[in-house]
Amino acid sequence: MKNKYKKNIETFEEFLELSDYSFVNGLNQDPDSQNNYDNKFSREVFSGHYVEVEPTAIKEPIYISHSKILFEELGFDDKLIKEDDFIKMFSADIANIKNKNKIKTWATGYALSIYGTEYYAQCPFQSGNGYGDGRAMSIFEALINEKRWEFQLKGAGKTPYCRGADGRAVLRSSVREFLAQEHMHSLGIPTSRSLTLFTSKKEQVRRPWFKEKSSSYEPEVMIKEDVAITTRVASSFLRVGQIELFARRARKNEHKDALKELEMIVLHSIAREYKKEINDDLALEEKILLLAQSFQDRLTSLVANWIRVGFCQGNFNSDNCAVGGFTLDYGPFGFIELFEPKYQSWTGGGVHFSFLNQPRAAQKNFKSFCNSLKPLIVSNKYYLEKLEEIENDFANVMQDKMQNMWASKLGLEKFDYELFDELINLMIDTKVDFTIFFRELSNIPDDISTLEKSFYDNLNNENLKSRWQKWLESWKSKIDVNDEESRQKLSNQMKLTNPKYILREWHLVWAYKEAEKGNYEPVNELQEIMTKPYEEQTKEIEEKYYTKKPSDFFGIAGISHVSCSS
Numbered sequence: 282m283k284n285k286y287k288k289n290i291e292t293f294e295e296f297l298e299l300s301d302y303s304f305v306n307g308l309n310q311d312p313d314s315q316n317n318y319d320n321k322f323s324r325e326v327f328s329g330h331y332v333e334v335e336p337t338a339i340k341e342p343i344y345i346s347h348s349k350i351l352f353e354e355l356g357f358d359d360k361l362i363k364e365d366d367f368i369k370m371f372s373a374d375i376a377n378i379k380n381k382n383k384i385k386t387w388a389t390g391y392a393l394s395i396y397g398t399e400y401y402a403q404c405p406f407q408s409g410n411g412y413g414d415g416r417a418m419s420i421f422e423a424l425i426n427e428k429r430w431e432f433q434l435k436g437a438g439k440t441p442y443c444r445g446a447d448g449r450a451v452l453r454s455s456v457r458e459f460l461a462q463e464h465m466h467s468l469g470i471p472t473s474r475s476l477t478l479f480t481s482k483k484e485q486v487r488r489p490w491f492k493e494k495s496s497s498y499e500p501e502v503m504i505k506e507d508v509a510i511t512t513r514v515a516s517s518f519l520r521v522g523q524i525e526l527f528a529r530r531a532r533k534n535e536h537k538d539a540l541k542e543l544e545m546i547v548l549h550s551i552a553r554e555y556k557k558e559i560n561d562d563l564a565l566e567e568k569i570l571l572l573a574q575s576f577q578d579r580l581t582s583l584v585a586n587w588i589r590v591g592f593c594q595g596n597f598n599s600d601n602c603a604v605g606g607f608t609l610d611y612g613p614f615g616f617i618e619l620f621e622p623k624y625q626s627w628t629g630g631g632v633h634f635s636f637l638n639q640p641r642a643a644q645k646n647f648k649s650f651c652n653s654l655k656p657l658i659v660s661n662k663y664y665l666e667k668l669e670e671i672e673n674d675f676a677n678v679m680q681d682k683m684q685n686m687w688a689s690k691l692g693l694e695k696f697d698y699e700l701f702d703e704l705i706n707l708m709i710d711t712k713v714d715f716t717i718f719f720r721e722l723s724n725i726p727d728d729i730s731t732l733e734k735s736f737y738d739n740l741n742n743e744n745l746k747s748r749w750q751k752w753l754e755s756w757k758s759k760i761d762v763n764d765e766e767s768r769q770k771l772s773n774q775m776k777l778t779n780p781k782y783i784l785r786e787w788h789l790v791w792a793y794k795e796a797e798k799g800n801y802e803p804v805n806e807l808q809e810i811m812t813k814p815y816e817e818q819t820k821e822i823e824e825k826y827y828t829k830k831p832s833d834f835f836g837i838a839g840i841s842h843v844s845c846s847s
Contacts, residue, residue, distance in 0.1 A: 290425075291358040293366040297383045299423035303553070304431070304517075305331060305385050308545055309538070311441075320388075321439040321448075325410040328536050330527075330546055331387040335376060336418050337438025337448065339508050340483035342372035345456075345801045347477045348463050350812060351514065355425050362477070371512045372479040373437040375420065384421060388414035388440035391522035392529055394599040396633045397645035399529070405444050409529060412522075412600075413442035416450060419518060429553065431517055432476065436510045449486045455509035456793040456804055458611040462513060464784045464811040468590050471583055471607035476512040478804070480796070484508045491838035498628045500844050507797060515607065517553040521650045522600030524550065528653035544657055547572070554605040566664040569654050573671045577647060577678060579606025584643045585682040589690060590780055591617040591715045593636045595627035596845065602646040613845050616783040618830045619737060620708045620715045626786070628842050640679045647675050690719055692760050692775045700759065703752055711745060712737040714829045716783045723775035725760075725768050729753055737829060780814040782826055786840050 290296050311329035314320060320334040347362050361367050366378045375381055390413035393400045404411045418440065421432040435458065436450025455478060465472040485507055489500035527543040530536065544565070551559050551572055558575045559568050583606055587594065594601065595613040603609035615626025617636055624636040634642055651672040658664040684696035691701070708718065717735035726732060729749045733740055740746055762768040784807070792803040810822055817823075834840045 290356050290361065293361065293364045293370075294380070296357070296361065296367070296423075297380055299425055300383055300385075300421060301424045301429070302385050302422045303429070304419070304422060304549070305333075305387055308549060309542060317441070320441050321443075322441070323405060323411060323439075323443050323445050324441045325406050325408060326390050326413070326441050327410055328530070328538065328542065330542065330549075331389050332441050333386065334388050334418060334440045335386055336373035336420060336434055338369075338374035338376070339372055339436075339479065339481040339510055342368060342374070342479040342481055342510075344368065345478040345480055345509075345796065346459065346804055346808060348475050348808070350463060350466070351474050351476055355430070355514075368479075370420065371434070371477045371510070372481075373418075373434055373510055386418050386420045388418050388442060389518070389523060390414075390442055390526055391520050391600050392525035393522055394525060394646070394649045396598075396642060397648055399525075399649075403444075409526065411442060411444060412526075414440055415443040415446055416440070416448040417518075429516060430514050433513050433515075433518055434510050435513060436508060447486050449484075449508045450510065451486060451488055451506035452480050452509040452796055453506060453793045454612070455480070455511045456796055457614075457789050458513070459511050460789065460792065460804065460807050460811060461611045461614060461784055462608075463808060464814065465590075465592070465608055467812040468586075468780055468814050470586050470590065470592070471579070471605075473513045473515040473518075473603075473607065473609050476514050478509065478511050480507050480509040482507060482799075489844065491844070495838045496836045497838050498842060515603070515609070516605055517550070517603075518609070519546075519550050519553060519604040520600050520609065521602040521604060521646050521653070522598070524604065524653040525599055525649055528656055531656040540656060543653075547654065547657065550604045566658050566661055569658055570664065570667055570671065573651055573654060573668055576604065576606055576650065577671060577675055580643050580647060581640075581675070581679045581682045583607065584639050584679070585686040587639055588637065588683070589686050589778065591636075591783055593617060593624055593626060593634075594639065594642075595625060595630045595634055597634050597639060597642040597646065599646050599649045602643075602650075604650075613843055615786055615843070617715045618785060619835075620713050620718070622705070622709070626841075626843055628844055640683060644675045644679065648672060689778045690775070691722070691756065692725075692771050697759060700752070700755060703748075704756075707745070707748055707752060711740065711749070716780060717827065717829065719779040720776070720781050720827075723772055723779050725757075725762055725772050725775075726753070735829070737832075777815060781817070782811060782814045784811050785826075785830065786843070787830060787834050788826065790840055 308330035311326050311332045314332050320332050369378050375384055392409055393403055393412055401407055401409045417433055417435050418437045419431055419433045423430055439448035459475045459478040462472055462475040485505045487503045488506055490504045491497055492501050527546050530539040531543040555575050559571045593615050601610040613627030617624045622637040623632050651668055687701055688696040714735040721732050721734055792807050795803045
């Protein structure tokens with residue numbers, strides 16, 4: 282099969298030649314940047330779209346892994362990862378790169394809304410002017426194979442938005458994010474991507490965490506952890522919270538260019554994320570309506586797909602919601618194992634960000650987004666009403682996407698509420714592994730015996746057995762399995778919807794604990810397996826990774842639930 286990607290970037294110099302900085306060249310820099318030395322301390326940023334700040338290198342970086350899939354897609358030769366300047370760039374040592382004048386580095390501010398409510402208290406200045414990229418820095422923007430990409434280091438030191446923190450990420454959280462992004466991409470979910478992962482044995486930071494085998498929901502001890510830097514790559518890192526920040530300033534008329542800076546960031550978002558959907562010749566008002574409509578379509582599809590594969594974002598604030606409608610920020614995330622509608626891996630997340638409440642959380646973020654667009658059209662009643670119609674239609678669009686998703690998981694041509702409702706109740710009553718159940722169902726079983734592979738308890742209850750058998754018969758009466766050919770066709774179709782392998786937290790714990798010892802093989806093994814989540818793999822892999830969560834791990838801190846510490 283012919284490679285659809287151009288593979289022609291063999292040297293660091295060739296990589297740098299791809300640079301094209303639309304964000305920093307097209308938007309406003311914080312005018313106070315030049316008066317604040319190196320910008321590596323927490324301070325208020327009153328205006329401008331970004332702050333220039335140079336990353337802080339980690340000491341004696343150790344290479345752990347890179348995404349071969351993304352390298353291929355970008356046209357990077359694998360030998361790039363061994364180039365001295367390439368290593369320096371993605372371990373934050375940009376100050377010592379020969380052609381560093383071709384590299385621009387910046388951090389951005391954004392506002393915070395939690396479940397639709399505006400917050401200011403998380404900002405140390407109580408004003409909202411100190412909230413943003415506290416330890417993430419964009420270090421490169423490029424046009425590659427006619428597509429725009431932004432490269433961002435996570436854990437690259439302090440910025441004006443660090444809120445008193447150290448600006449570092451630890452190996453534990455970096456391994457989780459590195460593996461999760463590429464896994465999600467392979468699941469077919471729009472997401473930021475993972476390029477590289479480096480760590481250091483010469484620099485450690487302290488983080489709150491749990492005692493060994495604890496069941497506490499609050500971190501109990503401070504531990505020393507190795508630092509690490511992941512490089513994440515996306516079409517942009519524009520967030521709903523970013524648009525919100527400029528809308529808040531415009532509403533309050535905080536400075537003379539406040540409304541103009543809102544318009545600039547909105548138009549830049551369109552250029553970066555919706556160029557194909559929104560014609561550049563249109564009036565601003567028309568662009569805003571199309572932007573809201575297009576974002577709604579992407580966001581509803583995204584969340585329906587999260588639930589399809591069992592993913593729970595955990596902390597779906599507006600600042601963790603990408604304007605491009607893809608998954609962004611793998612802090613406290615988790616893949617559901619034992620099915621529980623209110624599943625939430627993050628101890629600070631609450632029910633409002635739980636598994637089956639994600640559509641509602643998305644609606645809250647969409648409302649914040651629409652409210653942020655309104656200052657630009659507030660004087661035009663017609664367009665304001667049209668925007669509010671789009672905003673109010675979110676729940677209906679979301680419901681349609683959810684119903685289509687559930688129908689797809691069940692191999693149905695049309696959503697059946699009664700069948701679905703009884704299944705959800707059965708899954709709760711029986712204690713079912715979400716991923717294994719739907720994968721086994723994809724085999725179109727003759728009876729419930731094969732489905733029991735997904736049950737956490739033995740099915741000794743006769744009433745439950747009867748309900749399951751009745752449900753299975755009802756389901757089979759609604760699908761097209763009249764002969765072996767149609768049966769196999771439907772099974773294959775369902776297996777493209779229902780993955781076999783998902784990134785379970787206890788697999789991640791094993792990988793990052795081994796990495797802490799200097800053994801990076803588990804990271805690479807998981808990367809290899811989890812980038813083929815729909816495929817039937819070897820029997821050895823199946824026995825190791827296609828299995829329910831061990832009973833010893835239930836309720837254990839750091840496995841069943843995690844803190845936001847990273």
